[in-house]
Amino acid sequence: MSLAETIAPQLPYLRRFARALTGSQESGDAYVVAVLETLVADPQSFPESNMKRVGLYKCFLKVWNSISLNRDDVAPKTRVDLSLEAITPRPRQAFLLASVEGFTTQQIAEILDCSTREVSALIEEAGEQIAEQTATDVLIIEDEPLISMDLEALVKGLGHRVSGIARTHREAIIEVKKKQPGLVLADIHLADGSSGLDAVNEILLGFNLPVIFITAFPERLLTGERPEPTFLITKPFEPNTVRALVSQALFFGTNARVPDASAGLGGARGPKLATSASSGARALRT
Structure with a gap:
């Protein structure tokens, strides 16, 4: 060839x-x-x-x-x-x-x-x-206290602010009404059996913002069907992975709406996911 x-x-x-x-x-x-x-x-x-x-x-x-x-x-x-x-x-x-x-x-x-x-x-x-260019308020939707504390520390370490920490779907909506975040970090399974997917989709009905899903159940989102989230971290996570994806999500400003969980991840589609030759020749020889 x-x-x-x-x-x-x-x-x-x-x-x-x-x-x-x-x-x-x-x-x-x-x-x-x-x-x-x-x-x-x-x-x-x-x-x-x-x-x-x-x-x-x-x-x-x-x-x-x-x-x-x-x-x-x-x-x-x-x-x-x-x-x-x-x-x-x-x-x-x-x-x-x-x-x-x-x-x-x-x-x-x-x-x-x-x-x-x-x-x-x-x-x-x-x-x-x-992070210096994109400092924002971050909403953490996570029902495990130790994990939410780790995420809060990582987010603050990047220069962002935590607008709230929600353990349930209802708490997430309440926090958003108090202060609109610029980024959401969301677990899927929440404390009262409610869904982080549902919470994120409801939040994104009002406005677009980047979302990172952090879950022990990536198969719930990675089904091979579309749409799927642009940013997904599997638990247990590496801190550097979280840092990198937070920066990338904010940089590219990609939202992450996914189908309703009750529809088997095959429901209605949400918003689109994140996405002089001679001198050059001399350089290639060096």
């Missing part, structure tokens, strides 16, 4: 990544064109990798880090675009490779030419910078 045939299926995803990285459609597409021009001029510059997608992104970032395309950005920038620009470049690259493109830590390390430890540090740094 030729290099062109290998990378062609990955180009839509590379364009998505490039646009997120640069903050605009025009600049992102321009960098992708520069990468393609580089590979046409020097096919041997394509990095060696067991995974061609890893090699393509590695190639792209070497070009992106080595040249400046002075194109005028005409497309209006979204809140996410502006937030991305506020994150320093290397943490931004690691964050997007993980959260948008779904690369593993090992693959990101290969793309960025660094250790896995450095990748983890970069993603954590991006999370901290995101």
Whole structure:
């Protein structure tokens, strides 16, 4: 299979990544064109990798880090675009490779030419910078006191405020009426036998906000049907996982409405879930 045939299926995803990285459609597409021009001029510059997608992104970032395309950005920038620009470049690259493109830590390390430890540090740094931009009030829907205390500490450690802690569906609705949160962390099974799914869906009838489900029963949500939540953490959880998903959920502002539990998770659909070639060639040889 030729290099062109290998990378062609990955180009839509590379364009998505490039646009997120640069903050605009025009600049992102321009960098992708520069990468393609580089590979046409020097096919041997394509990095060696067991995974061609890893090699393509590695190639792209070497070009992106080595040249400046002075194109005028005409497309209006979204809140996410502006937030991305506020994150320093290397943490931004690691964050997007993980959260948008779904690369593993090992693959990101290969793309960025660094250790896995450095990748983890970069993603954590991006999370901290995101938290500074997205500080908000968080509602915790959790019936286990020790777990809710752990979540409260994690949330506050990221610079957010806890607007309330609810143990039941009814308490969750009461807390929302007191103060509208910017993020919800929700368990599924609550103290009185009520459903965190129902509570979240009722909350999202009034307004959209990102939701992270934290549950010991992920199979209740991951059925293979749609819609499914964008952000889901399985108990027992790792604190770093919670920190990372809180930052990502707030950054991308994705809501997480799911079907009513009484409908067997197959009920009505809610809102959509979260989602100069020569200089480039020189860079790829270094």
